[in-house]
Amino acid sequence: MTRRAPECDGAQSGPVAAADVQHWPNLVFQKLREFDVRHVTYVPDAGQARLIELCQTCREMEATVLTTEEEGIGILAGAWLGGERGVLLMQSSGVGNCINMLSLAKVCSFPLLMIVSMRGEWGEANPWQVPMGQITAENLRLAGVIVYEVTEAEAAAPAVEAAARIAFNGGLMVAVLLSQRMLGAKLFKD
Amino acid sequence: MNEPNELSRRSAVARILADRRDTLVVTGLGSPTYDCAAVGDHPLNFYLWGAMGSAVTVGLGLALAQPERRVLVLTGDGEMLMGLGALATVAMKRPHNLAVVVIDNEHFGETGMQRSHTSAGVDLAGIALTCGFRWTTTVKQAGELDKVVPILHTAEGPIVVVLKVSSDRDPLVLPPWDGALLKSRFRQALLNKSRG
Numbered sequence: 001m002t003r004r005a006p007e008c009d010g011a012q013s014g015p016v017a018a019a020d021v022q023h024w025p026n027l028v029f030q031k032l033r034e035f036d037v038r039h040v041t042y043v044p045d046a047g048q049a050r051l052i053e054l055c056q057t058c059r060e061m062e063a064t065v066l067t068t069e070e071e072g073i074g075i076l077a078g079a080w081l082g083g084e085r086g087v088l089l090m091q092s093s094g095v096g097n098c099i100n101m102l103s104l105a106k107v108c109s110f111p112l113l114m115i116v117s118m119r120g121e122w123g124e125a126n127p128w129q130v131p132m133g134q135i136t137a138e139n140l141r142l143a144g145v146i147v148y149e150v151t152e153a154e155a156a157a158p159a160v161e162a163a164a165r166i167a168f169n170g171g172l173m174v175a176v177l178l179s180q181r182m183l184g185a186k187l188f189k190d
Numbered sequence: 191m192n193e194p195n196e197l198s199r200r201s202a203v204a205r206i207l208a209d210r211r212d213t214l215v216v217t218g219l220g221s222p223t224y225d226c227a228a229v230g231d232h233p234l235n236f237y238l239w240g241a242m243g244s245a246v247t248v249g250l251g252l253a254l255a256q257p258e259r260r261v262l263v264l265t266g267d268g269e270m271l272m273g274l275g276a277l278a279t280v281a282m283k284r285p286h287n288l289a290v291v292v293i294d295n296e297h298f299g300e301t302g303m304q305r306s307h308t309s310a311g312v313d314l315a316g317i318a319l320t321c322g323f324r325w326t327t328t329v330k331q332a333g334e335l336d337k338v339v340p341i342l343h344t345a346e347g348p349i350v351v352v353l354k355v356s357s358d359r360d361p362l363v364l365p366p367w368d369g370a371l372l373k374s375r376f377r378q379a380l381l382n383k384s385r386g
Contacts, residue, residue, distance in 0.1 A: 039251065062254055064283060067275030074244035074276070078216070078251025081236060081373065083381045086251070104241035104248075108369030171370075 024182075025050035027157035028115070029058075032087060035164040037113070038062055039079045039086030041072035047117030047183040048089050069094030070101035077110045085168060088114045092121065092136040092177070093129065102143045102173060109171035113164055114145075115178065122180040125188050137177060145173040151181040197332055199293050199355040203264065204229050205335050206291065209343055210262070214252055214380065218245035218265025220300040222293050226264055227365035233379035239367045243273030246280060246290055253285040253347070256380070260287050260343060267294040267308045274317065280348050281322030288347040290318070295357040303357065318350040326350040 028051055032040070040055040040063045042048070056063045066072050072088035079086045090098075095116060105112040120126070120133020137147050146166060148159045156178060163174040203225040207215070215235045217223040222245075223237045236252075238245055249263035270292050280288065296309035308314060315326040324346055329338055342351055366372060377383060 039254065064250075064254075064279065067278050070243070071247045071273070071276055071279055074241070074247025074273075075251035075254075075279075077244075078248040078253070079255040080251075081214075081248070081376050081380070082252045082255025083377070083383075084255040101241055101244060104238075104244055104369075107240070108373045110373065 023050070024153040024156040025054060028160050029054040031157050031160045031164065033058075033060075034161075035168060036085055037087050037164070038084045039064065039076060040089065041066055041075050041086060042089035043069050043072075043091070043094055045089065045091050045117050046186065047091070047178060048115065051115075052089060069097045073098060073101040073104055073112060076112060077104055077108065080110050085111070086113070088112070090114070090116055092116055092118045092133045095136045095139060095175075096132050099139060099143055102145065105173050106144050111167040111171050112145075112173040113160075113167045114173070114175040115160065116175050117178050117183055118180050119186075123185040124180065125185055140175050143173075145175050147175050147177060149177045149179065151179040153182045156182070195295070195330065195354040195356050197330060197353060197355045198358075199225055199295065199353070200228055200360050201332070202329075202335060202353050202355060203291075203293065205332075206262075206264075206339055206342060209339055211260075211343075213260040213262050213343065214256065214376075216245055216249045216252065216261070216263045218242075218263070218269035220266055220269065221295075221360070222264045222266050222269070223365065224360070224363050225293065228360070228363040231365050233375045235365070236372055236376050237365050237367070239369070242269055243276070245269055246273055246276040249288055249290065250276070250280050250283065250285060253288040254283065257285075257287055259380075260289070261285075262342075263288070263290045265290070265292055266299070267292060267296060267306050267314065268298045268300075270314055271307055271312070277318050277321045277323070277350075281318075284322070284324070285348055286346050288349075289342050289345075290348070290350045291342065292350065292352045293355055294352050295355050297357050299357070299359070303359075315350055315352045318348075323348045323350050326352070328352040328354060330354045 120129030245265040253261040
């Protein structure tokens with residue numbers, strides 16, 4: 001089922017400039033709308049800043065900023081109990097915060113769609129990000145999460161579509177990892 | 191040390207749930223889950239058996255998805271302490287239909303009754319209030335419940351009621367712990383469907 005309000009259509013109107021239409025955040029946003037994702041829980045993240053902004057300005061989405069990433073797993077479980085779908089947006093460092101809480105989604109077969117911006121993975125300037133970034137995918141797989149690693153911008157929206165279908169149809173945990181190869185690395189320069 | 195609390199957790203929870211009507215209930219792991227089960231199993235009870243710190247967030251997601259229904263979270267002091275940040279997240283969303291009861295025996299009951307932070311005066315109702323909850327209170331006597339329970343079930347949320355209860359142990363009453371079953375029967379009862 002799809003419910004698309006014109007003001008939320010990232011391709012045609014609202015905050016999205018026409019020249020921006022093919023930009024990956026807009027395409028990912030459209031996929032979230034197509035899958036009737038209503039609850040967008042997030043810890044702020046530069047790599048997904050545009051996607052977060054699109055979700056915040058969409059009247060049919062409920063964007064919730066978290067104090068720590070695992071709160072999103074609880075909120076999305078509650079939303080599913082109430083009949084609605086959601087997504088968790090975070091950085092790879094947040095995956096470490098989520099590990100025990102993934103047991104909630106796993107044991108109850110709650111669908112859990114996650115979009116993760118990688119840090120400490122490819123050309124990272126900040127050494128403090130590297131330990132978690134290097135074990136993110138492996139940790140998720142150990143916890144029972146299906147992992148799609150995206151290294152090129154044009155592959156982001158198809159990966160989110162595939163992840164959403166598996167997650168929501170199967171009651172499974174799926175993470176789309178957005179590589180620093182597509183997002184770029186923060187260089188700590190003015 | 192303060193005077194020991196005398197309020198019975200089982201009778202307090204029974205008093206609260208007697209007036210639940212069609213309220214959706216989420217329980218935090220450990221004794222709050224058993225207290226709720228002792229009143230009687232119900233398909234609109236979602237019992238957490240793990241995922242410590244998540245009770246309030248599950249209640250928040252449910253409250254946002256079901257704005258026409260009252261959502262009641264019953265949890266303990268230890269579980270609430272692990273998820274204190276969730277109080278800030280709830281306060282930012284201000285769900286009008288969410289009430290949280292913290293059954294505070296000032297101990298970690300599942301692990302050997304070690305003292306918790308609230309035994310040293312950490313004030314969970316005060317924390318919730320300063321986060322921005324609309325109303326909070328701390329109940330110490332059974333007689334206060336008659337006044338608080340109607341507020342708990344009807345006042346505009348988000349609200350927190352802390353029950354200062356005795357640390358006596360009650361008999362174990364164990365509800366189902368098959369998480370997929372608990373999820374599916376809840377959705378069946380609420381939405382008349384189990385699939386997405």
